[in-house]
Amino acid sequence: MSDSQPHGDATPPTDTDCTVQSPPPKTDGALLVASSVEVAYNEVEILQDVSLSIEAGAVTALIGPNGSGKTTLLRSLAGLNRQVVGNITYHGPESHRRIGYLPQQPAFRPGFTVLETLQFYCSLVGSGTEDATERLDHVGLGDAADRAVEALSGGMTRLVGIAQATIGDPPLIILDEPASGLDPGMSGHVFDVAAELAAGGTGVLLSSHDLELVERTADHIIVLDDGTVQARGPPAALVDRADADSLRDVYEVSTVGDERRVRVRGETS
Ligand code: ADP
Numbered sequence: 001m002s003d004s005q006p007h008g009d010a011t012p013p014t015d016t017d018c019t020v021q022s023p024p025p026k027t028d029g030a031l032l033v034a035s036s037v038e039v040a041y042n043e044v045e046i047l048q049d050v051s052l053s054i055e056a057g058a059v060t061a062l063i064g065p066n067g068s069g070k071t072t073l074l075r076s077l078a079g080l081n082r083q084v085v086g087n088i089t090y091h092g093p094e095s096h097r098r099i100g101y102l103p104q105q106p107a108f109r110p111g112f113t114v115l116e117t118l119q120f121y122c123s124l125v126g127s128g129t130e131d132a133t134e135r136l137d138h139v140g141l142g143d144a145a146d147r148a149v150e151a152l153s154g155g156m157t158r159l160v161g162i163a164q165a166t167i168g169d170p171p172l173i174i175l176d177e178p179a180s181g182l183d184p185g186m187s188g189h190v191f192d193v194a195a196e197l198a199a200g201g202t203g204v205l206l207s208s209h210d211l212e213l214v215e216r217t218a219d220h221i222i223v224l225d226d227g228t229v230q231a232r233g234p235p236a237a238l239v240d241r242a243d244a245d246s247l248r249d250v251y252e253v254s255t256v257g258d259e260r261r262v263r264v265r266g267e268t269s
Contacts (some may be wrong), residue, residue, distance in 0.1 A: 064224035096170035106161030125168035
């Protein structure tokens with residue numbers, strides 16, 4: 001089923017939208033297509049001419065240094081940023097919920113348990129306790145069902161956020177740093193969950209600094225730096241094209257600046 005829903009207000013994508021060292025994104029079978037996206041805050045350009053498409057049944061990973069614009073891009077694609085110029089169009093199937101979103105810093109209303117919190121979100125899409133419980137188990141949080149959300153660690157809060165993002169089985173799930181603050185075992189588990197969702201047909205777009213997990217899991221990678229797409233493609237193709245040994249090498253040649261300093265847009269030259 002094709003349901004093109006404007007998400008921004010500019011023109012449809014064309015083959016010439018892409019300015020990076022790789023082929024432009026295909027639009028066949030895409031869930032979401034972004035074309036020439038620009039975002040500026042207080043006249044400082046944060047995203048410039050970003051074009052991409054997110055496919056169903058695949059994990060797309062967005063990588064790049066702190067401050068490169070990943071969260072701004074993910075929020076824009078999720079329809080949460082009113083400052084977007086350009087065109088973002090949803091092409092996926094109609095659903096109670098088109099896009100599930102995990103923010104970088106998930107927060108839940110205090111005074112409720114984990115299960116009550118998920119039950120609330122399930123009720124919004126017409127499902128109940130069984131669904132909430134299954135989603136908690138799926139992210140490995142079954143034992144925390146009766147714990148108050150304000151008593152969770154940062155990593156556990158993120159897992160609740162991941163469970164919340166899957167409720168209603170949205171065709172596209174956007175996860176902003178889902179593995180941040182998690183131990184290596186849980187980080188691996190979260191990437192496995194992302195891969196399982198994709199194997200079931202969901203489009204998953206996530207950001208991460210864990211390049212090994214990204215290289216192992218992602219079907220497509222987008223390297224963002226300074227608000228522009230620097231490279232994109234399947235992990236093996238990116239590594240081959242750069243004549244590199246690993247995704248870390250690709251990352252290093254695709255991003256500029258001192259790795260030990262955060263580039264602050266509008267401040268760092
Ligand atoms: P990343 O997720 O890659 O770390 P962000 O998208 O969070 O990057 O931020 C990119 C740049 O945009 C940073 O320089 C940040 O300070 C700036 N920025 C993000 N949100 C805002 C905002 N609401 N107002 C002004 N500047 C912002």
